[in-house]
Amino acid sequence: MLALLLFLPIGIAIGVLGGFFGLGGGILLTPVLLLLGISPVEAITTGLLFSIGTSISSVWGHLKLNNIIWKAAIPIGLSGIVGTQLARPLVMYFEKIGIGDTVLSTLYLVILLYFAISMIRPGKKNEGRLNKEDTFSMPLLIIVGLVGGFLSSSLGVGGGFIIVPLLVSLANFPAKQAVGTSAVCIFLFVTAGFSSYIMHVEIDLLLGLFLIIGALIGGQLGAKTTSHFANQEMRKMLGVLYAVTWFSLLLKLFNLEVVGFVILASYTTYLLALFTIRTLKAKKMLEEN
Numbered sequence: 001m002l003a004l005l006l007f008l009p010i011g012i013a014i015g016v017l018g019g020f021f022g023l024g025g026g027i028l029l030t031p032v033l034l035l036l037g038i039s040p041v042e043a044i045t046t047g048l049l050f051s052i053g054t055s056i057s058s059v060w061g062h063l064k065l066n067n068i069i070w071k072a073a074i075p076i077g078l079s080g081i082v083g084t085q086l087a088r089p090l091v092m093y094f095e096k097i098g099i100g101d102t103v104l105s106t107l108y109l110v111i112l113l114y115f116a117i118s119m120i121r122p123g124k125k126n127e128g129r130l131n132k133e134d135t136f137s138m139p140l141l142i143i144v145g146l147v148g149g150f151l152s153s154s155l156g157v158g159g160g161f162i163i164v165p166l167l168v169s170l171a172n173f174p175a176k177q178a179v180g181t182s183a184v185c186i187f188l189f190v191t192a193g194f195s196s197y198i199m200h201v202e203i204d205l206l207l208g209l210f211l212i213i214g215a216l217i218g219g220q221l222g223a224k225t226t227s228h229f230a231n232q233e234m235r236k237m238l239g240v241l242y243a244v245t246w247f248s249l250l251l252k253l254f255n256l257e258v259v260g261f262v263i264l265a266s267y268t269t270y271l272l273a274l275f276t277i278r279t280l281k282a283k284k285m286l287e288e289n
Helices: 002-021 026-035 040-064 070-096 100-120 138-155 160-170 175-197 205-228 231-253 257-288
Strands: none
Touching: 002 026, 002 040, 002 160, 002 175, 002 205, 002 231, 002 257, 026 040, 026 100, 026 138, 026 231, 026 257, 040 070, 040 138, 040 175, 040 205, 070 138, 070 175, 100 138, 100 160, 100 231, 138 160, 138 175, 160 175, 160 231, 175 205, 175 231, 205 257, 231 257
16 A cells, blocks of 8 residues: 555656656656665666556657657667666676665766756757658667667666667757657667566565556656647756756765655656646647637
8 A cells, every 4th residue: 555655656757757758767766766775776677667667658659649760769779679688797796796876876977967968958950850751870879779778777767868868969859759769769678678687686566566557647648748848948858857866866875865855856746747737728728729
């Protein structure tokens, strides 16, 4: 009952953000689990399980919105599967020698800071002019997939927080198409990563089930909400989300987990309120017309 009352709404909230930003949700869930005292390898495995739920829901939502560029998603996803299998042995080794929590938190801090800056700064002037008929650099897509898959399985995240900014900044994807394409890649990443971990790690499957139920509900809502926001606005909101998560994890290193959790929860609540307000306004305008 406690898990239902606590983790179901957490799953819904993170699912909404995952569907909106094209994230698997693990980028938010894994830090939350670490802040709650769950071991790094269990947090990673649970985060990957959760990301399966958010990615399924997100793919369905973005498929209906025609936001997926399949000829980019497939090579990224397949190369990412290779990356996930390279990561698990390294993570298990760090956990075995007792430095898993330190390595995981430090890696999160470095990556989150980089992408926070890359998403908040002004985008390219020609961003948003990409067409689905455009060709892409296959080596670039493979590299994006390998990096995304490796970090996905290393950190217990979907990999969308890596793929989305890389597609926007390096491949000139509009934010909405980057989000939709990322959702497909995430599903492939996290399914492969979770299958690898679950054979070696025991987790609370009931907790994971409640989180996934929430993710399936929230992911659809988040994907639909993207139609109410401009690409540049989504970029900045995602950048601030990374920055807030980075600051929360930094506080954890100074044994201020509770403060970090409150800050992260506060910004998440703000985003959910903003999504709700914008959706209601759009619905009202539609009814008036």
